[in-house]
Amino acid sequence: xxxxxxxxxxxxxxxxxxxxxxxxxxxxxxxxxxxxxxxxxxxxxxxxxxxxxxxxxxxxxxxxxxxxxxxxxxxxxxxxxxxxxxxxxxxxxxxxxxxxxxxxxxxxxxxxxxxxxxxxxxxxxxxxxxxxxxxxxxxxxxxxxxxxxxxxxxxxxxxxxxxxxxxxxxxxxxxxxxxxxxxxxxxx
Amino acid sequence: xxxxxxxxxxxxxxxxxxxxxxxxxxxxxxxxxxxxxxxxxxxxxxxxxxxxxxxxxxxxxxxxxxxxxxxxxxxxxxxxxxxxxxxxxxxxxxxxxxxxxxxxxxxxxxxxxxxxxxxxxxxxxxxxxxxxxxxxxxxxx
Numbered sequence: 001x002x003x004x005x006x007x008x009x010x011x012x013x014x015x016x017x018x019x020x021x022x023x024x025x026x027x028x029x030x031x032x033x034x035x036x037x038x039x040x041x042x043x044x045x046x047x048x049x050x051x052x053x054x055x056x057x058x059x060x061x062x063x064x065x066x067x068x069x070x071x072x073x074x075x076x077x078x079x080x081x082x083x084x085x086x087x088x089x090x091x092x093x094x095x096x097x098x099x100x101x102x103x104x105x106x107x108x109x110x111x112x113x114x115x116x117x118x119x120x121x122x123x124x125x126x127x128x129x130x131x132x133x134x135x136x137x138x139x140x141x142x143x144x145x146x147x148x149x150x151x152x153x154x155x156x157x158x159x160x161x162x163x164x165x166x167x168x169x170x171x172x173x174x175x176x177x178x179x180x181x182x183x184x185x186x187x188x
Numbered sequence: 189x190x191x192x193x194x195x196x197x198x199x200x201x202x203x204x205x206x207x208x209x210x211x212x213x214x215x216x217x218x219x220x221x222x223x224x225x226x227x228x229x230x231x232x233x234x235x236x237x238x239x240x241x242x243x244x245x246x247x248x249x250x251x252x253x254x255x256x257x258x259x260x261x262x263x264x265x266x267x268x269x270x271x272x273x274x275x276x277x278x279x280x281x282x283x284x285x286x287x288x289x290x291x292x293x294x295x296x297x298x299x300x301x302x303x304x305x306x307x308x309x310x311x312x313x314x315x316x317x318x319x320x321x322x323x324x325x326x327x328x329x
Contacts, residue, residue: 027303030303031303120303121304122299127304
């Protein structure tokens with residue numbers, strides 16, 4: 001899919017989709033993170049894991065909504081998919097403009113200049129290096145891609161909450177899964 | 189001879205304890221001795237009862253001067269959540285102090301939106317401290 005149509009598609013979808021208040025969105029996520037922290041007794045690695053799992057749940061569902069609403073054309077390669085994820089999907093769901101950097105045929109990064117989830121957030125000193133506050137995005141991408149038969153590993157490599165100037169999500173393709181029912185459904 | 193106080197003391201006081209404090213030095217001042225600093229804290233804390241009284245008299249958050257000791261005044265600002273901003277200062281300059289309080293209040297509201305900051309707890313954010321001091325330099329020094 002050409003870069004410009006992915007972006008304009010995203011813009012049109014964002015215009016049509018029902019919106020939520022940005023502050024309410026950020027504060028709700030903040031409350032969620034606080035609860036997860038309480039459950040995990042402040043263990044940052046456990047919190048990261050939980051948030052990623054929550055993101056995964058969101059991703060596997062959002063992808064259906066996205067495909068239904070966006071009418072995005074068939075992607076012939078990971079490069080196309082990267083453009084659709086970064087320019088169309090992120091624009092449609094979050095209203096933000098992402099930069100897509102293709103590092104290799106199996107590896108790309110999304111650069112976020114603004115991050116709606118981290119509005120008002122300042123990480124306490126003892127969590128600055130360990131808590132990946134917006135790791136939710138990584139889970140969402142991982143879940144959505146899995147529904148499209150791409151098994152990926154996603155990580156937050158740059159974060160404005162840690163002092164970087166942008167947020168960067170790196171997506172690494174590990175395996176292209178075969179279509180068909182999972183092992184549970186295999187005949188004995 | 190009484191040393192004219194060139195240092196302002198700003199405190200944010202919660203229900204039970206001070207949550208934040210900052211010393212604001214007027215340009216050219218050399219700072220306070222320990223004894224004067226202790227006296228300043230005493231003056232501020234003893235005026236807290238008067239703050240409660242003033243709060244019932246007006247609907248405004250800015251309560252102006254609530255107490256006067258020696259040559260110093262205590263001005264207060266009460267947030268919607270009943271957190272008290274108190275400032276010990278020489279001389280009356282209502283406009284600057286009111287502006288100072290309102291700007292600090294904005295910073296305080298932003299801080300309270302941080303999911304990691306809990307209401308009525310000590311404020312440890314370095315960003316907050318930096319910004320409050322910048323506001324102080326702008327209006328009070």
